[in-house]
Every structure is written in structure tokens, then in C-alpha cells.
Amino acid sequence: MLHSFPNVRIGLMVGIAGGAPGKHDIRLGDIVVSSAGNGKGGVFGYDFGKAI
Known part of the structure; x- marks a missing residue:
């Protein structure tokens, strides 16, 4: 979609x-954020501590 x-x-x-x-x-309920910087991509994970 980003190419279009x-x-x-x-x-x-x-x-x-x-x-x-x-x-x-990664578990159900986790949030993953990707942020590109310095010509490289990066992924940051945020977890609220819940596991099923």
C-alpha cells in the first residue's frame, strides 16, 4: 500500500x-512499533504483561 x-x-x-x-x-495483546532512523529500520516492542 505504501508503494501505491x-x-x-x-x-x-x-x-x-x-x-x-x-x-x-510476541504474544496476543502486544504492540509493536517500527521506526526508521539513520537509513535503517527498527522495531520496538511494548508489552502490557498479559499472557494467555
């Missing part, structure tokens, strides 16, 4: 299994 709309600055993917997380890193 070059003026979009932020892409947000939400929903169950909205992304492709690692097998052991």
Missing part, C-alpha cells in the same frame, strides 16, 4: 496476526 500511495508517511497494521512476529517474541 507515496505520500503516506505511516503504515499501521492491526488485527490478530496482523504481522509476522518471531515465534517466541
Whole structure:
């Protein structure tokens, strides 16, 4: 979608299994934020401490 709309600055993917997380890193309810800087991308994970 970002390639089709070059003026979009932020892409947000939400929903169950909205992304492709690692097998052991992300659980239901976690929030993952990606921020590009210095020519490199980065992923920051935020967890509220709940596990099912």
C-alpha cells in the first residue's frame, strides 16, 4: 500500500496476526512499533504483561 500511495508517511497494521512476529517474541495483546532512523529500520516492542 505504501508503494501505491507515496505520500503516506505511516503504515499501521492491526488485527490478530496482523504481522509476522518471531515465534517466541510476541504474544496476543502486544504492540509493536517500527521506526526508521539513520537509513535503517527498527522495531520496538511494548508489552502490557498479559499472557494467555
